[in-house]
Amino acid sequence: MTSPSPSKETIEEFVVGTLVKLGLDRAELTLDASFDDLGVDSLHVTELGQAVDRELGIRVRAADLEETRSLREALAVIFAKAEL
Incomplete structure (x- = not known):
């Protein structure tokens, strides 16, 4: 039996928490903030x-996340992969 997929809220909280652990400022990490402006690089994307x-x-x-430019775009890719 497979475990149920996490909810969108759980995924978003996890992604934000992971990016904060990778050194991003939580106060600046909004859904539409540019990854370029936040300093997100390929290493952040790989680790995420x-x-x-x-x-x-x-x-x-x-590779699934490399073209994303914001948290909203990254979450959309992750939600699609989770079939949410």
Whole structure:
């Protein structure tokens, strides 16, 4: 029996928490803030994808996230991978 997919809220909280652990400022991390303005680089994207896969069981590769430009866009990709 497979465990149920996490909710969108759980995923968003996890992603934000992961980005904060990677050094981003929580106060600046809004849904539409530009990843460029926040200083998100390819290493952040790679680590985020690995964390989502490892901790939430959602298969997300860095390549899936490399074209995203904001938290909203990254979450949309992750939600799609989770079939939410």
